[in-house]
Amino acid sequence: MEDSVVNNVVNGCCHVNLKEKNLGLVLKGPEDRKLALEEVPVREPKDHEVLIRMKNVGICGSDVHYVTHGRIGHFVVEADMILGHEGAGIIAQVGKNVKGLKVGDKVAVEPGVPCRSCEHCIEGNYNLCPDVAFCATPPYDGDLRVYFTYDAKMCYKLPAHVSLEEGALLEPLAVGVHACSRAGVGIGDRVLITGAGPIGCMAVVVAKAAGASEIIVTDISASRLEFIKSLGATNTINVVGRTGEDVAEQVKILMDGNHPNKSIECSGAESGLHTCVMATRPGGTIVVVGMGAPVQKIALAHATIAEQSILGSFRYGPTDYARALNLVASGAVKVKPLVTHRFKLEESEKAFELAKTGGEGVVKIMIEV
Ligand SMILES: [Zn+2]
Ligand SMILES: [Zn+2]
Structure with missing residues (x-):
């Protein structure tokens, strides 16, 4: 831990009491x-x-x-x-x-x-x-x-109307901004998001703000899927006991016979990435945000023949935090x-x-x- 200690920090603010125990x-x-x-x-x-x-x-x-x-x-x-x-x-x-x-x-x-x-x-x-x-x-x-x-x-x-709690949420939101940027999510995109945890939620709200027309989310928790619909997911699929191939088929049906052109893996589960590979259209992009087992099997031949681009996404880079703040401050994202x-x-x-x-x-x- 940091060792340099200051006992008398300057006290000059009405908002804080620096005599508080740290x-x-x-x-x-x-x-x-x-x-x-x-x-x-x-x-x-x-x-x-x-x-x-x-x-x-x-x-x-x-x-x-x-x-x-x-x-x-x-x-x-x-x-x-x-x-x-x-x-x-x-x-x-x-x-x-x-x-x-x-x-x-x-x-x-x-x-x-x-x-x-x-x-x-x-x-x-x-x-x-x-x-x-x-x-x-x-x-x-x-x-x-x-x-x-x-x-x-x-x-x-933070602008006056953005709360400190929203400020704290910019961190996971910036992860969503970075992932959607890596995927190039934009107007009219069909997006598949595997995993409905906090990062899946952030990917949904950012994809929606970026103009995605369809956002399908998969997870194994019915309550998480129910919740993510309220954030803007257009459809959800409970994947308990189902294969990636099977889920990919249902994604296609829900997208009126189309494949997602962008997929974002937010679950960390091998099955999530497998589903992305099986579901994403030829020439499409898959971004992996979820951190799971260090070594995972994917259907590489399928991805190769389909010329899918599989990209990693880690934290956030320059501009991501600022853009996350802009999304919240403008009301584009809640x-x-x-x-x-x-x-x-x-x-x-x-x-x-x-x-x-x-x-x-x-x-x-x-x-x-
Ligand atoms: Zn975090
Ligand atoms: Zn450096």
Whole structure:
């Protein structure tokens, strides 16, 4: 964890009380991997940084994964780590070189600071930066805490009518923006989305805003499918006990004999990707967002003969967060309905228990800090 401690942070704002205890939700590691609400240091902002009084932080599947498994791929929790990367808060202090932000501003926090000098950063793909310091990805701490010191350039000022909760939801929304951009979803597109979890939901609202005319979503949960219809899915298919071929056939029927030209895999399940390959039209595009088993089988011969383009999609790059904010601020996308459960910071452990078990009716769990 960050070690430089500031005891006397400048107090100059009516919105925040800097005398508050800086509690953070810490994943203890690696031996016990328990959650603990602990007082963590407040780091004084450097010239280019701001101090944020965090207000809303969403729980993400990746946070839960670190809690239950202690790792995601090669990211291994080797020391105590503060969780959280879907956050928004109020500026409490600004470094002297910060422009465009002032004390009291509401901001959404894009949770990765890229190195800005590697070839990926220079090419405009900072989500591929090998040195990105990403919140709650070992060894970096997250923002599920009362005070968070952060790079001002990765903070997005929210207009007055956009709530801090919506600000926190820009993170998963930006994932949807990036995925739909990778797929090139646009006017009149027929889109298949496999997986109706939070990212599937975000892909639906973005695809709809981008002009997709048909959006079919598959999942194994009837309640999730019911919910995603309210977000704009035109049809849903419950895939329990069904093969990809079978589901692909039903997609075609529901699309009046047409295949989707864009498919977005958001489930992480091998069967989801298989369904995308079987359903997508020749020459179509499949974007894989869901993270599942590291090695998965696909019908490669089918994909090759159909000249499908299969693309990965990881987090979000330059402009994605800003575009996510524009979608919410303009009213083109409504993200608030995704929040099904709200907990206080003090109830974080309870919130994670619910997130771990999932269950009917759980989409996005929000912590109010
Ligand atoms: Zn997330
Ligand atoms: Zn870089």
